[in-house]
Amino acid sequence: AQTVTQSQPEMSVQEAETVTLSCTYDTSENNYYLFWYKQPPSRQMILVIRQEAYKQQNATENRFSVNFQKAAKSFSLKISDSQLGDTAMYFCAFSPYSGGSNYKLTFGKGTLLTVNP
Amino acid sequence: SAVISQKPSRDICQRGTSLTIQCQVDSQVTMMFWYRQQPGQSLTLIATANQGSEATYESGFVIDKFPISRPNLTFSTLTVSNMSPEDSSIYLCSVIGSNYGYTFGSGTRLTVV
16 A cells, blocks of 8 residues: 655745655555645645656656655655745645556645745 | 536535535546545545446445446546535545546535534
């Protein structure tokens, strides 16, 4: 079974600064996907960024980037130039890539990020 | 990516009653997933629904409490049966779109009184 751990229940950052959210996971799978989702107060789950385990290059989406360390099973999210709209709960999630019906997402407990003006 | 319309967005229900939540997807998808998010908690998978077969439930969730229908490749319902205050949660449906991206519905906030 997979587990996802987010050790920071809450974080805050000043607008325009950079913040890094931590995530570690445990799995025996060799091929898998990792995700960061954002959930603002509207409760809509929004995909922020996705990383395929077989790719060594870290994924980047505009102000969002990840530091994927496969051997250490670490998957941190860096938000640059933080904006007030980044205030949300951030969930790290894991999905195996083993085919069949085993596509379910396993989520961490989340990190509440507050961006202060 | 797929677009999901989830209804209702919120409801307040009396204990002992049932509520059916609907998810409509704008494209055909093989698997749909139903999650529960208890207040202040993360998402927990309830079941996986494939068209034409029985839903597969996760440990701790049973069909009598959370019956699921999947009549076609674009639609699914989740019923929360015989509700108690402990069922007060956000319920979300999800599908896997192209490029292995998971898309979520906007969620149903259920309050049981």
